[in-house]
Amino acid sequence: MTELLIYSALSLGGVAAGFAVVLYIISQRFKVEEDPRIGEVTELLPGINCGACGYPGCSGLAEALVDAADEGDISHLTCPPGGADTMKQVGRYFGLEVGSKHKTLAVLRCGGSFAAAPAKNEYQGPETCAIAHSLYVGVNGCPHSCLRLADCEVACPFDAIEMNDETGLPEVIPELCTSCGACVKACPRDLFEIRPRGKGKAERRVWINCRNKQPGGIARKNCSVACIGCGKCVRVCNEIVQAISMEDNLAYIDPYKCISCGKCVPVCPTKAILATFTPPKPKEPKKETADTQA
Amino acid sequence: MAVVKTFPMGGVHPPENKFTADSAIQILDPPDEVAILLGQHIGAPAEAVVQKGDTVKVGTLIGEGKAFISANVHSSVSGTVKRVDEALDAAGFRKPAVVISVEGDEWEERIDRSPELVTEINTPAEEIVQRIKAAGIVGMGGAAFPTNVKYMVPEGKQVDTLVINGVECEPYLTADHRLMLEHTDEVLIGVEVLRRALQVERAVIGIELNKSDAIEIMSKHAERFPHIEVYGLKVQYPQGAEKQLIKAILDREVPGGKLPLDVGCVVNNVGTALAAYHEIQKNRPLIDRVVTVTGSSLSKRGNFQVRIGTPFSHAIEAAGGMPGDVAKVIAGGPMMGKAVPDLNVSVTKGTSGILLLNKREAQREETVACIRCSKCVSACPIGLEPYLLEKLARMEYWEQSDEHDVLDCIECGSCSYICPSNRPLLDYIKLGKVKVHEMRRASAG
Numbered sequence: 001m002t003e004l005l006i007y008s009a010l011s012l013g014g015v016a017a018g019f020a021v022v023l024y025i026i027s028q029r030f031k032v033e034e035d036p037r038i039g040e041v042t043e044l045l046p047g048i049n050c051g052a053c054g055y056p057g058c059s060g061l062a063e064a065l066v067d068a069a070d071e072g073d074i075s076h077l078t079c080p081p082g083g084a085d086t087m088k089q090v091g092r093y094f095g096l097e098v099g100s101k102h103k104t105l106a107v108l109r110c111g112g113s114f115a116a117a118p119a120k121n122e123y124q125g126p127e128t129c130a131i132a133h134s135l136y137v138g139v140n141g142c143p144h145s146c147l148r149l150a151d152c153e154v155a156c157p158f159d160a161i162e163m164n165d166e167t168g169l170p171e172v173i174p175e176l177c178t179s180c181g182a183c184v185k186a187c188p189r190d191l192f193e194i195r196p197r198g199k200g201k202a203e204r205r206v207w208i209n210c211r212n213k214q215p216g217g218i219a220r221k222n223c224s225v226a227c228i229g230c231g232k233c234v235r236v237c238n239e240i241v242q243a244i245s246m247e248d249n250l251a252y253i254d255p256y257k258c259i260s261c262g263k264c265v266p267v268c269p270t271k272a273i274l275a276t277f278t279p280p281k282p283k284e285p286k287k288e289t290a291d292t293q294a
Numbered sequence: 295m296a297v298v299k300t301f302p303m304g305g306v307h308p309p310e311n312k313f314t315a316d317s318a319i320q321i322l323d324p325p326d327e328v329a330i331l332l333g334q335h336i337g338a339p340a341e342a343v344v345q346k347g348d349t350v351k352v353g354t355l356i357g358e359g360k361a362f363i364s365a366n367v368h369s370s371v372s373g374t375v376k377r378v379d380e381a382l383d384a385a386g387f388r389k390p391a392v393v394i395s396v397e398g399d400e401w402e403e404r405i406d407r408s409p410e411l412v413t414e415i416n417t418p419a420e421e422i423v424q425r426i427k428a429a430g431i432v433g434m435g436g437a438a439f440p441t442n443v444k445y446m447v448p449e450g451k452q453v454d455t456l457v458i459n460g461v462e463c464e465p466y467l468t469a470d471h472r473l474m475l476e477h478t479d480e481v482l483i484g485v486e487v488l489r490r491a492l493q494v495e496r497a498v499i500g501i502e503l504n505k506s507d508a509i510e511i512m513s514k515h516a517e518r519f520p521h522i523e524v525y526g527l528k529v530q531y532p533q534g535a536e537k538q539l540i541k542a543i544l545d546r547e548v549p550g551g552k553l554p555l556d557v558g559c560v561v562n563n564v565g566t567a568l569a570a571y572h573e574i575q576k577n578r579p580l581i582d583r584v585v586t587v588t589g590s591s592l593s594k595r596g597n598f599q600v601r602i603g604t605p606f607s608h609a610i611e612a613a614g615g616m617p618g619d620v621a622k623v624i625a626g627g628p629m630m631g632k633a634v635p636d637l638n639v640s641v642t643k644g645t646s647g648i649l650l651l652n653k654r655e656a657q658r659e660e661t662v663a664c665i666r667c668s669k670c671v672s673a674c675p676i677g678l679e680p681y682l683l684e685k686l687a688r689m690e691y692w693e694q695s696d697e698h699d700v701l702d703c704i705e706c707g708s709c710s711y712i713c714p715s716n717r718p719l720l721d722y723i724k725l726g727k728v729k730v731h732e733m734r735r736a737s738a739g
């Protein structure tokens with residue numbers, strides 16, 4: 001009995017030792033040197049692997065950062081959810097300048113609420129925008145409208161999008177949004193845009209709350225707050241900074257040119273321009289336009 | 295007709311509800327205004343060749359299909375072109391269209407409007423194909439694929455049989471049934487025209503057994519045509535799907551991703567054969583079609599010969615007006631048709647039916663969990679696994695969807711019909727098809 005135990009222990013031990021030697025040799029022979037900085041930089045990043053930076057996860061960005069640091073310039077790389085704070089730490093780690101990227105967030109560009117764009121038909125299919133969009137124009141007849149089925153809410157990894165039961169539209173919660181871009185990808189109608197948060201502590205920003213490229217009359221038929229391409233905002237803005245352009249009956253405010261003066265907001269006849277602050281003057285007071293949608 | 299032919303795998307048998315099988319085709323007068331879409335077919339839309347203010351007659355070319363896969367579009371009415379811009383398509387999107395206000399009913403001189411039958415076929419094969427293209431003839435079964443493209447057999451492919459689809463397996467629809475009963479000879483001459491265009495020795499016509507009168511009359515009249523055979527087929531949905539029909543009649547299997555051409559066949563609908571007869575024998579391009587306007591509560595439901603571009607509302611008016619309990623209006627049949635979001639959408643070359651469902655019929659039952667009964671697998675005529683494809687689509691696993699042959703789905707809807715848990719199987723499978731196509735296009739270039 002004891003003999004059996006000894007032989008077993010010896011033979012198994014021998015086999016184990018043999019494998020250990022082989023494994024050791026192989027591990028030495030085929031050793032992969034990983035830059036220890038990659039691990040350390042990964043630690044500095046948020047670790048949520050959202051992919052908003054354009055690299056596969058945080059370690060992917062860390063690798064790119066290390067490569068870029070070796071070439072002496074990391075200013076083109078950024079971590080949208082981490083924002084300036086994270087990048088400052090990364091910059092300090094490498095002792096390099098980081099890009100002065102604007103802090104951004106996702107902005108919904110549609111005002112097709114239950115009230116503004118009432119339903120003309122009933123949708124009974126699966127509750128997802130992707131399917132509704134591939135089937136037909138949508139409940140309110142506007143081919144560029146929000147389908148109100150919450151694919152963005154489901155896609156947001158930070159719970160920063162909530163459907164508003166009263167309007168039917170999604171709302172971005174600025175405090176939680178990291179501008180990772182998941183909603184931009186999820187929306188089949190391309191209604192989200194990553195835009196700078198805007199001037200000052202109050203985050204003053206102005207945007208066209210519509211994506212409808214149809215001629216004004218048709219757009220207006222389906223939605224009372226559609227951009228009708230009248231060009232009034234363009235004319236007002238042209239006197240100041242030329243931040244608004246008009247293409248296919250749809251105005252667009254370039255956020256990097258816009259100075260958030262808000263003068264375009266009251267001139268819009270359909271209230272299709274939204275701002276996060278109360279725009280200046282006009283003759284009659286504006287209530288809805290000051291609605292802080294985002 | 296000793297043995298009842300059918301396809302071997304899958305299929306369902308929904309209630310037939312062919313209320314209008316006995317109502318003769320009525321000619322519907324043109325409405326005051328038609329909106330003729332320039333893209334009624336699969337492929338590139340036609341380009342408008344008329345302008346605002348132009349006078350057109352019935353049969354005047356108004357849109358030219360310039361791409362390889364495209365089709366011409368003709369005016370279905372006489373009158374003045376009101377505008378050339380956009381009109382609603384069946385999905386509610388605005389698409390290029392020619393809107394014509396109707397004045398009188400004047401036809402192009404070349405069109406032979408006499409009821410006489412022209413039996414002699416004097417047109418050579420190549421010219422037939424060219425004229426089918428010129429006449430804007432597309433698949434009348436519903437898919438609206440340009441017919442002439444099917445007849446341009448690529449080098450190296452051998453075609454020996456023309457298959458004519460008179461199955462009409464969709465519940466409710468009776469348009470093809472009535473065509474075969476009332477225009478038997480025209481349809482048969484049309485088949486003969488198509489057979490000559492294809493230069494084959496054999497043409498077979500498949501008809502489901504629930505249309506025994508059509509089988510009888512077609513078989514009797516087909517005796518005069520030595521190359522045409524008529525087959526009765528078992529009542530089983532989707533008997534009229536191209537691949538299932540070929541399998542049932544000829545026992546040839548079209549592999550996934552291949553066309554009927556690859557097994558030596560071309561498949562056309564009886565409606566297409568009639569359109570070919572009209573163009574080749576009567577110089578009459580495709581300007582109207584038979585549409586079944588039906589529904590359980592419609593008072594004067596029936597089969598109507600409708601000008602292309604007629605709004606749905608006009609056809610429904612003719613069938614007794616919109617009943618109060620209607621909840622859904624479907625273009626096509628209940629299995630593959632699509633609900634329309636607006637009653638102003640126009641009848642197109644592919645509109646085989648206008649189906650009005652009431653609240654109870656239209657209601658989608660609540661979706662519950664999959665119980666793994668595998669009824670969808672048994673029902674799939676292609677041999678796919680719908681429950682799996684739905685799951686893959688929900689999880690956005692497009693590569694795996696592709697591996698499980700989502701693109702082979704013919705969208706017949708048998709899986710969604712049979713599912714005891716009311717799962718939206720086909721909805722997700724369709725989404726999967728769109729996404730897999732996008733993925734393939736992206737990786738191709």
